[in-house]
Amino acid sequence: MHYRQLGNTGLRVSLIGLGTVKLGRDQQVKYPRPFRIPDDREVLYLLDTARELGINLLDTAPAYGTSEARLGRLLQGRRADWLVCTKVGEVFEDGRSRYDFTPEHVHSSVRRSLERLQTDCLDIVLIHSDGHDLEILTRYGTLDALRSLQQAGLVRAVGISHKSAEGAALAIAAGCDVIMATLNLEEQAEAAVIARAGAAGCGVLIKKALGSGHAGPDSLRFVAAQPGVCSIIVGTIDPAHLRENVRVVDALAEHSQLPE
Ligand SMILES: NC(=O)c1ccc[n+]([C@@H]2O[C@H](COP(=O)([O-])OP(=O)(O)OC[C@H]3O[C@@H](n4cnc5c(N)ncnc54)[C@H](OP(=O)(O)O)[C@@H]3O)[C@@H](O)[C@H]2O)c1
Numbered sequence: 001m002h003y004r005q006l007g008n009t010g011l012r013v014s015l016i017g018l019g020t021v022k023l024g025r026d027q028q029v030k031y032p033r034p035f036r037i038p039d040d041r042e043v044l045y046l047l048d049t050a051r052e053l054g055i056n057l058l059d060t061a062p063a064y065g066t067s068e069a070r071l072g073r074l075l076q077g078r079r080a081d082w083l084v085c086t087k088v089g090e091v092f093e094d095g096r097s098r099y100d101f102t103p104e105h106v107h108s109s110v111r112r113s114l115e116r117l118q119t120d121c122l123d124i125v126l127i128h129s130d131g132h133d134l135e136i137l138t139r140y141g142t143l144d145a146l147r148s149l150q151q152a153g154l155v156r157a158v159g160i161s162h163k164s165a166e167g168a169a170l171a172i173a174a175g176c177d178v179i180m181a182t183l184n185l186e187e188q189a190e191a192a193v194i195a196r197a198g199a200a201g202c203g204v205l206i207k208k209a210l211g212s213g214h215a216g217p218d219s220l221r222f223v224a225a226q227p228g229v230c231s232i233i234v235g236t237i238d239p240a241h242l243r244e245n246v247r248v249v250d251a252l253a254e255h256s257q258l259p260e
Contacts, residue, residue: 001054007203009157017057019235024067061087072118085124103145133167
């Protein structure tokens with residue numbers, strides 16, 4: 001496994017991370033095929049496989065149904081093996097998403113994530129954008145609220161999972177430690193801003209590198225070869241797919257086809 005520094009956070013992340021939407025939510029998702037939420041035994045095997053492959057980063061969110069609470073329970077005694085990224089701002093309840101970017105919500109959401117994940121510090125917390133990136137970053141004091149939790153030692157790195165290149169640029173200018181950007185063969189609008197993030201000390205996580213399952217390994221190869229990418233968060237519940245994805249990226253590393 002290839003590892004990268006996540007901007008200036010001091011965190012060293014595996015080039016492939018594991019996205020955990022499918023551990024806790026099967027409604028209103030955009031995956032091409034229906035799926036069954038895996039049981040605890042299957043999740044433990046998936047996590048063991050990820051660790052064996054050298055993956056050290058898990059991405060979750062309050063919006064991913066039971067994902068946070070399941071991870072908290074299943075990672076008991078092995079929390080130290082993982083860097084955990086979660087989010088604030090979106091809640092998914094009764095089959096619907098609700099958004100709240102107020103500082104009050106940020107504080108209560110982070111405390112709830114700490115409880116659910118059974119930990120005393122969250123490695124990364126990102127604002128879960130609803131698409132209004134610029135408004136979120138300028139209007140509600142959401143990022144400042146995350147910063148205060150960081151200063152209190154409850155969070156190590158903060159940023160935004162944005163939805164537009166303009167949002168990414170503003171997040172970097174606002175001093176976010178980390179952004180979570182969309183990049184795949186079909187969606188390349190953020191490639192330039194991703195390449196610039198590192199110079200500002202901002203780490204970049206990638207979502208939807210496989211187009212949420214609509215793209216194949218060529219898309220993963222493309223993303224891994226882009227400058228500025230620190231970790232590609234692949235959402236899978238299939239250990240064989242996870243192995244295959246790591247193999248694809250390892251092969252690029254072996255042939256020196258990854259940027260420095
Ligand atoms: N706004 C946000 O913050 C946001 C939005 C979207 C996603 N995310 C994060 O980013 C992660 C990744 O995004 P994503 O899950 O939407 O998309 P993705 O990683 O591009 O694609 C995941 C889909 O691809 C399939 N897949 C993975 N590897 C495969 C392989 N080798 N062969 C065939 N199919 C494969 C998975 O199915 P199997 O389970 O069958 O492998 C799954 O349905 C999420 O889990 C989440 O953590 C964040």
